[in-house]
Amino acid sequence: MKILLLSTERGWHGGEEQLRLLVEAAQAAGHECRVAARAGGQFARRMCEAGVAVDELAGNVRGPRAAWRVRRILRWFRPQVVHANDPHGLSLMNLACWGLPRAGQGGPLRIAARRTLFPIRSTSKYRRCDRVVCVSRAIAQICRESGLPESLLAVVHDGVDPTRMESGDRERGRAALELAAQQPLVLCVAQLAAYKGHRYLIDAWSTVRRHHPAAVLALAGDGPLRTGLAQQVEALRLGDTVRLLGYRNDVPDLVQACDLFVLASPEEGLGTSVLDAMFAERAVVGADAGGIPEMLRDDDGVESGWLAAPRDADSLAACLCSALADPAERQRRAAAGRERAWAAFTADTMAQRTLQLFSAG
Structure with missing residues (x-):
């Protein structure tokens, strides 16, 4: 399975760590991963250091230039899944996928991660996805209250490396x-x-x-x-x-x-x-x-x-x-x-x- 993962954050927070873990596990399972990430951001840098294929997005990551870059990646990489890890990444995915066939009709499965507990201001961009992955049941409930249908939602709790605190003294x-x-x-x-x-x-x-x-x-x-x-x-x-x-x-x-x-x-x-x-x-x-x-x-x-x-x-x-x-x-x-x-x-x-x-x- 080919997977394109989008990250637009500049810094490194919990969401970026979860995406790193996902990329690592997907590659270990034999899937082909490619990352499109903000140029100069920490996620792009760390993925490059890890040997992951990275396309760096310069300038406004929600603008037409970045969307066109991702659209070109979609055309030649032909992923089965596009995963947007943050809200700006979701906006970018929607722009890049505009007019493409839906999943099941030759287009990629569109996935959005939802990590924050705040009400959703604009549900329309989430409705263009095939699934919204909520990192807790509490977030899924906020999504329901914001008007997203149950069929769109899936709960997958975040996880951590159980050994990463073992180095502590x-x-x-x-x-x-x-x-x-x-x-x-x-x-x-x-x-x-x-x-x-x-x-x-x-x-x-x-x-x-x-x-x-x-x-x-x-x-x-x-x-x-x-x-x-x-x-x-x-x-x-x-x-x-x-x-x-x-x-x-x-x-x-x-x-x-x-x-x-x-x-x-x-x-x-x-x-x-x-x-x-x-x-x-x-x-x-x-x-x-x-x-x-x-x-x-x-x-x-x-x-x-x-x-x-x-x-x-x-x-x-x-x-x-x-x-x-x-x-x-x-x-x-x-x-x-x-x-x-x-x-x-x-x-x-x-x-x-x-x-x-x-x-x-």
Whole structure:
């Protein structure tokens, strides 16, 4: 099977990592993959370094020049599947495929990935696809509420490489943060953006600090809210108990170093940083919103973490305090979380289910 994959993002985020894993698995399964990606973007660069065939798209990736370039690729490469990994990629796919036969009539199967929890402003571009792959049931529900038909939707949870946190070293991570041997560490790995819910987490920490004065909250990641969050920490007089670490290349060390992982995002499509923590057998506190409960609660309603009411600092503080106060329960839920992650959220599972959709047409 020939697969053309479209990526228009400049940076490297969770969606680009999922696409990398998909390309890797598709090639390992014997499929021929070709990537059309933004010129100068990180995805194009990394795919070239990995030896994947890449066509770089210069200028406006939603404009007619880029669409004509993709149209030419479609004519000579003749893929059975075109996969748009992001919303701009979807617009590009629709332009490039304009007037071509539909799948089943000689044209390629048109697939769009949907990763964000926000309502869809324009459903018309999604209706031109053959399938919309939602990375969580929560996103699929948003698609339904936006007016997309059930027949168009498929849920394939994101997955991660279960071994990628194994390179982490607990002692090295704790030494990097200058923590005492028994000092509790709570870690959040997320872009410093509004939808990640850091402000609720910092508000909650003012309560947690009173009950667990030795505990440290480390926020790994950078973003537009860094200055505002630093001001919030200062206003609440949280001092060195909250540390804004910025972008880190030692995340595996930090995950291994932590005693508890937290993601307070009230608008998370899924949240693969949670999966990293689960595979590392670290207990997780998350917001009971978006795709997070799909990771931390099984189909029978059994929780392998703590779920707090979204946008509720008091509920979040209660969950954090409960988890920090009970090491045995933390370990029990961490073990259950690791088992659940292996059962449902590996990169192999994600890739196999996606490729099955491609093959089914």
